[in-house]
Amino acid sequence: MGRTRKGRDISGWLVIDKPAGPTSTAVVNKVRWALGAKKAGHAGTLDPDATGVLAVALGEATKTVPYITDALKAYRFTVRLGQSTNTDDAEGEVLDTSDTRPTDEQIKAALGAFVGDIMQVPPKFSAVKIDGERAYKLARSGEDVDIAARPLWVEELIMTDRPDADHVTLEMTCGKGGYVRSIARDLGAALGCFGHVRELRRIWSGPFDADEGVSMEQVEALAHTPDLDAHLRPVAEGLVDLPELKATTEGATRMRNGNPGMVLASDVEYGDEAWASLDGVPVAVGRYKAGELHPSRVFNL
Incomplete structure (x- = not known):
């Protein structure tokens, strides 16, 4: 039991x-x-x-x-230029150094390559699974970790400050699965000077x-x-990116039992994912079909 x-x-x-x-x-x-x-x-x-x-x-x-x-998320982070580390952040061991320092204009020009649909290789010290094992565990044990590139949507990546020659502060808005440490690493490589994350703050999420x-x-x-x-x-508040449908009282009862339930007319399309509410309280998430919501998740509220 x-x-x-x-x-x-x-x-x-x-x-x-x-x-x-x-x-x-x-x-x-x-x-x-x-x-x-x-x-x-x-x-x-x-x-x-x-x-x-x-x-x-x-x-x-x-x-x-x-x-x-x-949902989209936004990060503010500072990149330390001139150094790469094995963790792609300040906690790691320094692997390579460079005396090259890009200008502000060079940095801004390089950022465009990291906007839109990009492919990104997660850091070796990350929670990505490789053959069932976390990458960071394999990396800590000394294994040579080979991680495949993954797609990432980057809505925006802008330079907001240049405190000194060794540092640049950026803000990025991106979709699911983004690694800021990878952006810092790859930007440093693109600029020919190496780079890693010095400070990182997630300023909003959805x-x-x-x-x-x-x-x-x-x-x-x-x-x-x-x-x-x-x-x-x-x-x-966890459902703000989905359209809300108003359930009828009878429809709410049916949905709470896992069955399709009637919702009031809406401008959602057939097959769209949406959520139904009754008196402002979530009832279910599901697919809208012909005046009903077919629930995939039901709330007990």
Whole structure:
């Protein structure tokens, strides 16, 4: 007989402004403890040294995680020019150095190659799986890791600051699966000077903004109090990129039982993915077909 997970049936999103240091998993575990939640997860890993938006899903919100993971995200990061490292960030061992330093104009000209549909090779020290093993585990054991290039959509990549000859600050908006460390590495290679990430901050992810996030100090201070609950955001915020359909009362009942249910007329096309609500509360996510939503995920709210 399976073990019953202890905790509260609490649902919603808690947006954390993650500090440098803890892993994303450690942050989720702390949030779950602080809220006494039965179930929690996050929408997109941040490296331990990275800061910014880490959206933590509680309870029924975990069913909307894929939609935040797939949403556009924005990063602000500083590239250290003149050095490559084995991890493509400042924590790694320096592999190569160069005295070459590109001009601002050369950097701006090089950025265009990293915009649009590009192919990107993830860092060797990453969570990408190779034959069932995490790449970083293989790299740490000394194995020569060969990772295949993956497609990435980059909406925008701009230079925002040049603090000195050795550093450049960039902002990037991209889709799912982007590695900022790879951008820094490949930009350094394109400029003929090497490069790695010095600092990284995720400034927004889908509907969630770092400036609106809760600090880990606040999580600690407000743990197990209604004041922390007050920072929870609705489950529906994880569905903002999908069209919303209004369910009839009878349709909502049918969808909650896993059956197609009637929704009010909308401008969505046949077969489109959408979500249905009743009185503003999510009922289900599914495909719209001939006046009904055929559910793929059902919410117990």
